Amino acid sequence: AGFSSFAVSNTVGHALVSGGSLRYRFYSGWGVGSLEIAQIIVLSTVTYFLANGTLLAASYLLTPSEYFDDRHLAGGYLHLVMWAVIAMLLGYWALVLGSKRTLRWREHTIALPGPKITLLQSLVGAADLLLAAAVLYVLLRQHMEISFGIFLNAYLLAQVVGLFSQSPGGIGVFEGVFLYLLTGSNPSAHVLAALLVYRLIYFF
Secondary structure, three states: OOHHHHHHHHHOOOHHHHHHHHHHHHHHHOOOOOHHHHHHHHHHHHHHHHHHHHHHHHHHHOOHHHHHHHHOHHHHOOHHHHHHHHHHHHHHHHHHHHHOOOEEOOOOEEEEOOOHHHHHHHHHHHHHHHHHHHHHHHHHHHOOOOOOOHHHHHHHHHHHHHHHHHHHOOOHHHHHHHHOOOOOOOOOOHHHHHHHHHHHHOOO
16 A cells, blocks of 8 residues: 555655545555544655654754855755754654644644654654665766765755655656755766666666
């Protein structure tokens, strides 16, 4: 169910509608209630953003600060973005570690996972993202010298923007944001070629 829904949502876009409806078809057929299905979808979405936020924070904090001052790489304005990400990440962990791990919206209540599950979400999601990022990094390293921390930061931000664009697989949007964040004086044609090969490897 998870594999199929991700494959469809990455192919046609509009993940909550396409992948979500497919999950609903699978889970309802197995006797899972509507509220539980919604919780599964929310848990899956939270896992992605939790992992992405964790890696963004790590790549920022473990990379020398001056790298983020170079507007031809990641742009000095990203200092503010990164601290906002860190604040949201800490806020979520505060909720998870608190005595009341519930979110309420109107008459609906969703219980957040405990610390152990949240940690597992972060680690498994981060491993997934790191493996995908490593494919592109290996391709790029043939044509440009770049810190893995800076690369990972740009890769993750481009992924988030591509996700919110709702275009199939973030195609065009991911590449555009990634090129904007990284190219500067670097060889854009080679970077674009690496992005195209990355698409082939990642999707097929």
